Amino acid sequence: MRWKWKLRLLAIGAVEIPILLWTGVVLRLPTDLLAYLAGILTALLVAMLLFRPILFVLAGAWLLGSAGSAAYLLRYLPPTLAFGVGSVLSTVVCAIGAPALRWVPRLLLRRQT
Numbered sequence: 001m002r003w004k005w006k007l008r009l010l011a012i013g014a015v016e017i018p019i020l021l022w023t024g025v026v027l028r029l030p031t032d033l034l035a036y037l038a039g040i041l042t043a044l045l046v047a048m049l050l051f052r053p054i055l056f057v058l059a060g061a062w063l064l065g066s067a068g069s070a071a072y073l074l075r076y077l078p079p080t081l082a083f084g085v086g087s088v089l090s091t092v093v094c095a096i097g098a099p100a101l102r103w104v105p106r107l108l109l110r111r112q113t
Contacts, residue, residue: 012045015060016045019037019041020038021067023037027079066091070086
C-alpha cells in the first residue's frame, strides 16, 4: 500500500471516529445500527476522497465541527438540541470558510515561488 493511501485512511479514521463515538456513547445506538453507520460512512468518505478531495475536506470539517460543538454544548443543552445547534454552527462556519479553500492554496503557492 502506498504512503498516500495510508495517509488517506488515517484521515478517514480521524473524521469518522468522533462521529461513531458520539452516536455510540451519547445517543446510545445499538451496536448493529452503529455497524451500519460505520460501513456507510466509511464508503461515503472513501468515495469522496477518491473522486473529490476538496469535498472530503468540506464534509470532514462539517462532520468534525458538528460532533465537536455538540460535545461541547452537551454541558448546557439536551443531546438532541446540542447536536442540532452544533450542526447549524458547523454549517455556518463551513459556508463561510468554503471560499477560503479556493484562494488559500493559490496564495501559499504564489508566496513560495
